[in-house]
Each structure stands twice: as structure tokens, then as C-alpha cells.
Amino acid sequence: MHWADVIASELIEISSSHRIATGISPSGHIHLGNLREMVTADAVRRALIDAGGKAEMIYIADDLDPLRRRYPFLPEKYSEYVGMPLCNIPDPSGCHESYSEHFLQPFLESLEILGIPVEVRRASEMYRQGLYEPAIKLSLREKDKIAQIIREVTGRELEDDWYPFMPLCEKCGRINTTTVTGFDDHWIYYSCKCGNAGRVSYRGGGKLSWRLDWVARWRILQITCEPFGKDHAAAGGSYDTGKRLAREVFDYPPPYPVPYEWIHLKGKGAMKSSKGIVIPVREFIEAIPPEIVRYIIIRVKPEKHIDFDPGFGLLEIIDEFEEKIFERDRSVQLSLVKEVKYSEVPFRHLIVVGQIANWDTERTLEILERNGYKRNEIAEDVERRLKYCKVWLEKYAPETLKFKIISGKVELGDEEKKFVERYSEKLNDNMSAEEIHTLVYEVAKEVGIDANKAFKAIYRILVGKEQGPRVGYFIKSLGVDWVKKRFHEAY
């Protein structure tokens, strides 16, 4: 049974209708590691629907979150914004109305492409609208009980004057430099490190501290299930406190937890926007079809970490996907976005043909036809996936897979010349890819040249390197007549 179906069946026992929360913070490029939360949630959503239940996804963008520090990708002057809510900081690239929107917009576009339907809620709006007001009041009123629970669960000491609320300083605009000094029915009083002191309203004047904010939103948005990173899942972590706070203070059952592991970039460690080890989602989905992006995540149980290699490793995952798509594999099913028609042309093959055809769709189709594919069966699919092949190859593929057809003279030894001449004579248009391949060995033997040298000679003439795509189907794809001409031209 697929992990998403296991979770769905447990959720269905509780209720037939679910609201699944997600909450990636828009503090930097939203990357593939973050995407795991979204895809995991969506897999559960789809499994629930397949099981006859109802499910919807909510995405809470915490744009009230303060900028922690000046990340390496930010200009010097951003130091002055540290501590201010992301929605109040200018876009570092100047193209959106705020820092948070700059990172949020491309992410939301990506979700659309990935077929993940979400109800988007921004923390800033929810606070301003007063949705949190009852929760803030409750938290302030019960702050001692809350502090006690946090002490018990985390073992950490909290000062007696601790408040679970972070006022937004009206003077310096920071949210992490203020201290609550008191509250009444209408205002929360504070002082700030900047020297300012004043009062803020319950509607947008600040936010609950993380451990409370999370719990409050469960109740406000009626959340019943939520995937979250393993950092929240550790003992004494925010889910542990959240569970008790939800039950004992907020009188709301904690959502069904789906902890997930990080996605590492092979050889580089965990993806962290702050460290610049990222594959931004918006960029990645230009290079890989959405169903593959989903599959990378869905094929692995959430609690297992993924060591992701966007080069050869990814190519192997694509092979696996293409193999399983015709056998109704559950991971594949949960990964497909809409009705995609897959042809039998492997991604791997398209990469070679695409390069030969210089990414021209028409030429690519002609070559594939010459290789025995039926045009009407593959045209639509090839047109769609060819675009991905091109971008993937340019951005992520290892150099060994790339080649350029060359022209002009090529320096060859006498043996090589003799081989090429004879090989060219024997090549004929009716040969299959395999026959063309075998012919190399035959002619090499006849001419008395090492097969190794023979192959190298061919590659040097065609692509100017000592290696390339498997000779048989490469020559077949290029066209035997064309290859013959090229051989004559070269020496």
C-alpha cells in the first residue's frame, strides 16, 4: 500500500472530510526541499479523494515572519531590514510590491503547473482582518498556563514576564525587538529596543510567537492534517508543544501529523535557502515535466531523506517513471498532472535526437519516424517533452551527454582513414541501428584496427569528441546518407 493511501485510510477513520495545511515561509527562493511539503500534502489530498473522502489544501504564507539576518543573496543595505516582517520589506529585485511577494509569486505559479490546488492565506492579512484576535486574547489571558506547558515539554525556562506575542514596533518597524509590558481589551502595550514604547491593536499590531501562532491557525482554519519538516517533529519541538496547547488551551484537536525529511542535493548537503544550496522550484519546473517533479517526491516515503542528483540520478528516475507508467504504478498515478499522454519515446532518447535536430520539433519527429516510431502516436508528447529535454540538458546534464555535430576536416591517422572509408562503403540505408553498430566491429576487424580506435574515429568526425551516443542509433538518427557525406567531407 502506498504511503499516501495509508495516511488517507487513517484520516478517513477520523473523518471523511479534511483540510490539509502547508506553510512554507517566503523568506527566500522556495526550493525543491520546500516543495516536498506541498507535494506530500497533495498526495494525501488525492489519496483521500480516491478513498471517497473530501479534502482541500490550505497554504499559509507567513509573510509576517521577520527577516532573520541578511542572507548572502541580499544587498548590504538589507541589514537594516533585519527584524522587520517580510511583507514590509522592499523586493530586493524591485519587481514585486514586497520581499515576501517576490518569492511567493513564482512559487504560486509553480503550484499551478504542478497541479496543486491551494487556498492561499497570508498571515499579514489574517492578522489584519482580526481572525487571530480571539486566539491572541486567549493566549495572553492564559499565558502562565501556556508557559507552564512549554516548560514541561521543552524543559526550557521561561521568564515570568514572558508573553506569547510579538508586537510590531510602530517606530522602527521591527517585530523581534519588542517586549510586551501589558494588555487590556483593546491594546497590547510594549516597549522596543529602539527606545520606543507604545500600544498596538489586536488586528495587525503584531503576531503570536511561533509555537502559539501555529496552534492558533489550526483552529482558525479548521486544520485536520499537516505535513511539516522533521525539525518541528523532534521531541520537545513545536509539534509536541502544539499538541498540548491545542488540547489544553485552545480546545481543538491537533491535526494529523505527517513529518517529512529534507531533500539533500547530492554531494552538497541539505537544501537551505540561507546557504544558497537550492534548486528554486520555479526554475526546476522549466527543466523537468511536472509529473516527474512530483514523482521524485511521491515515490519515497516522507520520513526518508532524498539525496537528489539533478544530473544522471534524475535521468534514472525518469527511466523508472517511464517504465512504470504503463503498469498502473500508484506513485506514478499520484504524480500525473491531468491527462498526460505518454508515448514510448524515452526521455533519454529524446535528448540525443533533440541535439541532432537542434531542438527543432519537426526535424525531431522526422528522425524518430526514421527510427520506426509512428508520428501520430508520438507527436503531441514529443513536442511537450522536447522542451524539457533542452532545458534540462543545458542546466543540469553532465557534460558527457552533450554533443554538437561538427563539420570540416578532421585529423585522422592512416588506419582510421582506411576504416572510415571502408565503413562508409558498407553502410547502407536499410540497416537497423544494431546492424550499424555491429558493422563497426566487422569493418574494424577487416581493416585490422582496434575497435576502440574505430569508435573514436567515428565520434571525432561526428561530434569532435572521443565519445558520444551509442553509434548504431546515433548514425541511424543522423541519417545514413548524411553520415556518409560527412565522412567524405572529413578526410
Place this chain on the structure above:
RNA sequence: GGGCUCGUAGCUCAGCCAGGUAGAGCGACGGGCUUUUAACCCGUCGGUCGCGGGUUCAAAUCCCGUCGAGCCCGCCA
């Protein structure tokens, strides 16, 4: 100090949640074609399922313990 994950064939891993004859891919080896070029085919080899105990008619699977590897929490979120 606590939590999670992993430990199964030479390598990468599946199987474990609902116990019932240990699997796949790659590699190696042999053959089809005496010979590599990441889309040949067929076959063979290959595992005390980390270790120790327990439950059971039966354990890779469940329970307890233990060793090793990695990550996370104990600032903030």
C-alpha cells in the same frame, strides 16, 4: 539529554505499518556475436536480512535491548 531515519546480494535499494518459500536494478561471471561507448538478449553466481534476546506453529517484518551511520530538537521559526 531527547526524537526520527537508515543498516537486507559486490553497489543502490524494495519488501516491514495488516508475520507465512528473501526480491529488483546495476555490477561480476558464462553464452548468443572473440571485443567497451549509459536503450542488446538469455543464463549463472551472489544474502548468518547489523548483533543479542523475547512473542509466535511461524519473525527481515511485531516487542525489548544493543552496536554503527546520518539528520533534527534542546536559540528562532
